[in-house]
Amino acid sequence: MARKSRAGSNRPTLADVASAAGVSAITVSRTIRSPGIVSEKARRKVQEAIARLGYTPDPAASALASRSSSTIGLLVPSLTNNVFSDVLRGVYDGAQGTRFFVQIGNYRYSALEEEGLIRTFLSQRPAGLIVSSMDQTPEGRRLLQAAPCPIVQIMETGDAIDMSVGFDQLAAVRAGARHLRDRGYRRPGFISARMDPRAQRRLGAFRDVTAACGQLDEARILTTPQPSSVGIGGHLLEQLLARAPDTDAVMCNNDDLAVGALMEAARRHIKVPDQLAICSYNDIEMARHMVPALSAVATPRREIGSRAIAMLLDEIGAPGSVTERHVDLGFEMIAREST
Amino acid sequence: MARKSRAGSNRPTLADVASAAGVSAITVSRTIRSPGIVSEKARRKVQEAIARLGYTPDPAASALASRSSSTIGLLVPSLTNNVFSDVLRGVYDGAQGTRFFVQIGNYRYSALEEEGLIRTFLSQRPAGLIVSSMDQTPEGRRLLQAAPCPIVQIMETGDAIDMSVGFDQLAAVRAGARHLRDRGYRRPGFISARMDPRAQRRLGAFRDVTAACGQLDEARILTTPQPSSVGIGGHLLEQLLARAPDTDAVMCNNDDLAVGALMEAARRHIKVPDQLAICSYNDIEMARHMVPALSAVATPRREIGSRAIAMLLDEIGAPGSVTERHVDLGFEMIAREST
DNA sequence: CGCGATAATGACAGCGCAATCATTTTGTGC
DNA sequence: GCACAAAATGATTGCGCTGTCATTATCGCG
Structure with missing residues (x-):
């Protein structure tokens, strides 16, 4: 129950791993991000060193150097509404196991708050954005159009900025x-x-x-x-x-x-x-x-979430590779006892 | 409907604001983070320059330089369970308007996944962490104990690592x-x-x-x-x-x-x-x-969320300032018609 | 008016990683 | 065995910001 000490951590860095493995820093960086272009031998040495030192990359440094973070922004109008908790699940399940973090912004059904969140999220240089409507303010829409990352608008079909998943x-x-x-x-x-x-x-x-x-x-x-x-x-x-x-x-x-x-x-x-x-x-x-x-x-809420994140990840991985950019998932009238 | 161009953005930086305002970069940094220690005059000049250039700070650079991000991690076992959507609302409402982002990690009731998420979150050098139980793996608990940020464990009372909010x-x-x-x-x-x-x-x-x-x-x-x-x-x-x-x-x-x-x-x-x-x-x-x-x-789910984030923000702002570190919010047996 | 104390400001370095381009090594075909 | 291409690796630099410490302005007071 003791208070925490705030000792400075001495986390190993890329350079530490590099010298431990007897290679250069950039080779370590490459074995992490694109193992394919590193030789079998170097890759093994590096992976061994990473495991031995317990190295974890610093996302902030990576974001700064590459001008793109591993954050995926998800803008929803409400956290209470069950509709969005299903969407959320789809998105989180799809992001599971990737190097991306999902960050939720709740704009509480206010287009103005949404615009503010768009601004805030973009300042993080996100890898991608999922937004829950087509009803942005003109300025919000402009910001999204100019954003240097793929964007999926969800829930509806219609006049989307980049990609969309929804139903009519x-x-x-x-x-x-x-x-x-x-x-x-x-x-x-x-x-x-x-x-x-x-x-x-x-x-x-x-x-x-x-x-x-x-x-x-x-x-x-x-x-x-x-x-x-x-x-x-x-x-x-x-x-x-x-x-x-x-x-x-x-x-x-x-x-x-x-x-x-x-x-x-x-x-x-x-x-x-x-x-x-x-x-x-x-x-x-x-x-x-x-x-x-x-x-x-x-309505296919969960599917909307998982499809949206899948499209986003594809597009982040290989820009332009998503050909079906506007997906209509349909809906179904289910008659039960109450009618 | 056109595909997005991925043009390189030319965001203004701190240095740009500094030269526009006729002050040094560090003064700009200070007017943003702790306006109190900057003179009235300098502050006005800087704020004017910020507004004019439309400057927004880069959180990645800030995190790298300060060794602490503005992320607050929230670990929950489920996104489906209504219990946690209430907690979530409390947390988000409390984080609203601060410079902090909440990032949710869903460990799906698996202590092992939780341990992995703790690791991932800590690699981001979060400003604080909220975790939903006391049932971490031994390794998970060790990681939390060694973490260089305040931590609130929620939902229960009991043997908490740093701070706690819950009920019996x-x-x-x-x-x-x-x-x-x-x-x-x-x-x-x-x-x-x-x-x-x-x-x-x-x-x-x-x-x-x-x-x-x-x-x-x-x-x-x-x-x-x-x-x-x-x-x-x-x-x-x-x-x-x-x-x-x-x-x-x-x-x-x-x-x-x-x-x-x-x-x-x-x-x-x-x-x-x-x-x-x-x-x-x-x-x-x-x-x-x-x-x-x-x-x-x-059970006071919403209050748990808002109290947890409040304690965390206080402790982040002034380490050691939170004196009531273990809060029992109680519960209430409400008799209605079904019993 | 001048001294010391405090407030305000600045110069500089470096956080940890990835982009760029140069260099070395390896593989291929004849 | 050689010329050439392709693959693999490395050195350097800088991303945008903040910590540290030094320096300068400002203030109170006898």
């Missing part, structure tokens, strides 16, 4: 809305929290579909700027039913909301799906285990 | 078990996934309490090495009831499991809490919104 969010919402219509529901509502630009666009897609079949009723659309949560889902359904008691289906912009709505329905002894259908969005693990099991538009 | 996990489980007993349940079970050392110890605490009042029955204890999830919670309850159908209460080692158990009970038309009580552990937001609302041992 609007088509996904439309699929949910059509599913409700096809199941015979005629008075569908929509609830959403945290109206960031993407949520706004999804609501637009819902309006389009319901308007097209004459079912659009603004009284059934309820949103709040608060962050999404199970509790908020319950509240939103409560308010929706107060305003439009004959609503017979509700499209939820998020799994949290759907679970909250489902619980609120249970509390009010509203039968799901007979009296009220609930359709969820994203389909986190929990959704399928609810009673009744939640129908949902399933 | 065993007392927390005992509180849950006693709560069930006090409510009159006599045949309590226990379900747990992912039996890491901490989960093992918590199970031990449950055994202690139930044995003390003659209610211990190993047939009612069910564990699995699989990761925790809502689905697993349902399965575990199913198996538990198959083995010991008269079980009248179940302590769940995690909110996921509790929700899964609750849903499984609903599926089987088992009345909660009349036929079966369910007590959860951690109390994520969702728990209180279930129907029936889940009783839970609430």
Whole structure:
């Protein structure tokens, strides 16, 4: 339990390894970064010396000398939202075992904070960047365009700066809305929290579909700027039913909301799906285990993360080598018991 | 959509700012890092030059020269587990606006992977480290002890290396078990996934309490090495009831499991809490919104994160200044409808 | 006004590695 | 066995910043 002493460490350096192995420093550097161009004999000597001295490279020195760090920046709008924790897992699993570190920046759904983070990340000369939207500020977009590293924009399809991995969010919402219509529901509502630009666009897609079949009723659309949560889902359904008691289906912009709505329905002894259908969005693990099991538009969050990091690593390894630069991973409308 | 050009950037350096401001480089460095010791006049000149040139410091060069980076390492066993996403939020919110970056390492409940990450993180000369347990390998522990930076171990109380923030996990489980007993349940079970050392110890605490009042029955204890999830919670309850159908209460080692158990009970038309009580552990937001609302041992995850980063930043700023080096944040048994 | 004390500033070197280009060694074909 | 190409290795330099210590400006006080 003693306080730590802050003794100066005497870590071995490249030069130490070099003299121990009887080669020059640069040969050591090369055996580490590109073993292929070093002779079998030298490589063995160096590796032996590295192991014996317990050498680990100093990433700061490497970054300074090469003008590029081994950091990969990942910008997300939220750490709470389950959607991004799945993406995160995909990214981390893909970065596992490489020489790259992932550094997360949370811009809390603020484009201004995002711009600041872009600036901060770029000052680190990252090896690559993954950003969670196409909705940067003009300045943020300019910074990304000028960045000397590959960039993957995730979650959506659309006008990407460099590369992108996502799916058509609007088509996904439309699929949910059509599913409700096809199941015979005629008075569908929509609830959403945290109206960031993407949520706004999804609501637009819902309006389009319901308007097209004459079912659009603004009284059934309820949103709040608060962050999404199970509790908020319950509240939103409560308010929706107060305003439009004959609503017979509700499209939820998020799994949290759907679970909250489902619980609120249970509390009010509203039968799901007979009296009220609930359709969820994203389909986190929990959704399928609810009673009744939640129908949902399933989105490939984990795959987005792992594909994004894979593309980035490829492109970092060999710039220009990634030919499929814009990937649409699709989505799936999964009907379960709640509709 | 065009591919990015990889043009060499011509970022301004400290020296550029210095000559633009008519001072020496070191003065610029000081106005950035400790403005207090620079004269008003010089500071204004420098700040003006920084703004005019759009200068941003190069963290790699800084790290190399000062032998300490502005990275704070955060080691967690899982990115999936909601518990850690709350901790993460606390940490990120606390690091917001400082000059430090948080870098997450996920060791996937493997002490060996953790040891590797400790090594990797230390090679970056981090400003500080937050680690999620006291269960390092001997070598991992040695590395931490020798590390030239402050370290906070989180989640538990106990034999910490440098500083710690947590609560008494065993007392927390005992509180849950006693709560069930006090409510009159006599045949309590226990379900747990992912039996890491901490989960093992918590199970031990449950055994202690139930044995003390003659209610211990190993047939009612069910564990699995699989990761925790809502689905697993349902399965575990199913198996538990198959083995010991008269079980009248179940302590769940995690909110996921509790929700899964609750849903499984609903599926089987088992009345909660009349036929079966369910007590959860951690109390994520969702728990209180279930129907029936889940009783839970609430743990201060977010506070652990924010307190840990605060202690770390204090100690980095002024080594030795943190006097309360071992903080117990406590827990709370919250009785709701499910018991 | 002058002395010592303190605050403010600067010169210089070096942190550990990789880019560049020069040099040496090895391999190839006839 | 030789000329040549290709592979392997090395010497030097500098990335951008901060630590150290020396130097200069500023202040308080008798």
